[in-house]
Amino acid sequence: MTSPSDAGLQAERTGLAWSRTSLGVGANAVLLAVRELTHDSPGPSLVLAGAAAVLAVVVAVYGRFRTAQIVHSPLPSPLAATRAVPLLGIAVAVLALVTGVVLSLR
Secondary structure, eight states: OOGGGGTTTTHHHHHHHHHHHHHHHHHHHHHHHHHHHHHOOOOOOOHHHHHHHHHHHHHHHHHHHHHHHHHHSSOOSSSSSSSSHHHHHHHHHHHHHHHHHHHHHO
């Protein structure tokens, strides 16, 4: 049960979580790009950096959408996570896995 002082904080926490995720994915993209561009011949990791940048934008945009849904009162009835939320979660996890593999190869 939430206290009266906690009212409205759920939307703020949700927005912050989406922001942190998109910031982390964006940082991944920047670090991969900087790493590849400082080598003599950029490798295929530059494509991965581009995909990570696109994913960061998608996560940020969808996060704003989800946060806006929660802010409205009364809450919309189908508030449960749609297919997009697990799909974005899987995409972020796959990005982390592929980044780890790419970094260990070079």
